[in-house]
Amino acid sequence: MPAITLEDGSVLIRIKVIPNFELEQVLLSFGESVIVLEPEVLKNRIKERVTAASKNYEQLCRMIAPFQVIFTSLNVAAFFDKL
Numbered sequence: 001m002p003a004i005t006l007e008d009g010s011v012l013i014r015i016k017v018i019p020n021f022e023l024e025q026v027l028l029s030f031g032e033s034v035i036v037l038e039p040e041v042l043k044n045r046i047k048e049r050v051t052a053a054s055k056n057y058e059q060l061c062r063m064i065a066p067f068q069v070i071f072t073s074l075n076v077a078a079f080f081d082k083l
Helices: 021-029 040-060 074-081
Strands: 003-005 011-013
Touching: 021 040
Parallel strands: none
Antiparallel strands: 003 011
């Protein structure tokens, strides 16, 4: 059974996957609405990426004007250059 509704209304989903960058992206797209429980390696990787993103905001949020965004990834910048 891949999904179980818990008493608090949250849903526990179990899937068999090979952890990879694309899976990380999907999980991160849920923002604060997702918690990775296992495998430990994926849980730690998501935590590292969220922590790194949070540090970006801690360092820059006071210096950036409203509605501006700074991309630290060249791949993201290259994507928007094509638009």
